[in-house]
Amino acid sequence: MSGKQITFYTAAYSPFSERVRLALDEAGAKYTVHEFDKGRTKPEWYYQINPLGKIPALTYGGPDVPSDQPSPESAKLFESLPLLEFIAEIYPEAQLLPADPVLRTKARTFIQLYVNYVHDLFKGAFFLGQPAEPILQAIAELQQALAPTGFAVGQFSIADIAVAPFLMRMMLFLRVGLGAYSAEDGRKMRDALGSEKFARFARYIRDLHERPSIKDHWDEVGFVRLGTVLWLRYASW
Numbered sequence: 001m002s003g004k005q006i007t008f009y010t011a012a013y014s015p016f017s018e019r020v021r022l023a024l025d026e027a028g029a030k031y032t033v034h035e036f037d038k039g040r041t042k043p044e045w046y047y048q049i050n051p052l053g054k055i056p057a058l059t060y061g062g063p064d065v066p067s068d069q070p071s072p073e074s075a076k077l078f079e080s081l082p083l084l085e086f087i088a089e090i091y092p093e094a095q096l097l098p099a100d101p102v103l104r105t106k107a108r109t110f111i112q113l114y115v116n117y118v119h120d121l122f123k124g125a126f127f128l129g130q131p132a133e134p135i136l137q138a139i140a141e142l143q144q145a146l147a148p149t150g151f152a153v154g155q156f157s158i159a160d161i162a163v164a165p166f167l168m169r170m171m172l173f174l175r176v177g178l179g180a181y182s183a184e185d186g187r188k189m190r191d192a193l194g195s196e197k198f199a200r201f202a203r204y205i206r207d208l209h210e211r212p213s214i215k216d217h218w219d220e221v222g223f224v225r226l227g228t229v230l231w232l233r234y235a236s237w
């Protein structure tokens, strides 16, 4: 268990930040939250923490200081996926990375499958109105990588944490008809993802919904509202 201070820079709307929040909560970490408002330019001081100005980020160690006055002595860490690995390493007892090297590699591979083959197609179909077929194909491939039961590699791990904020929003947006896809593509995706072919994937999404660290923060109304704003922002490109 880490005895050092952790400050978490986040915003309620951010699925990338939600990854880190989930990992911290799963690990039982004590941390200070600095919440940014949506759409505001980041203050100058924040660029000392993440030069890209993006969230999430963490400061780790150093003295206890106000979150908007980061200490030169703390480590400044950012990019959600390395942050998941970091949290798994400093809280090994939470077993967010499986002890077995084969399962550990499978967890990392699952994340890469999502990042390399699903994420952009999700954005394409839902925010840019690109055809539905490629995202259905990508989800079918992701489904094949799932363990026969349970979470992505069986036990809950950073693989689930990495994909849950995105896949769960995707299924929610589809259910409420939010997205840039045509009515026909919406129907096609709903029919396919509700069919027997995608039964394992649907079960996986239900299991994610049941995980207390996810369930206790799942705010459908808020996500739909923010999804609408995001969609309008993408749609106006």
Ligand SMILES: N[C@@H](CCC(=O)N[C@@H](CS)C(=O)NCC(=O)O)C(=O)O
Pocket: 013, 014, 015, 016, 017, 039, 040, 042, 053, 054, 055, 056, 078, 079, 080, 081
């Ligand atoms: N690759 C980054 C992506 C982070 C990212 O794009 N974060 C968004 C919020 S979800 C962001 O900070 N956008 C700029 C802003 O909100 O000011 C990661 O995995 O952490």
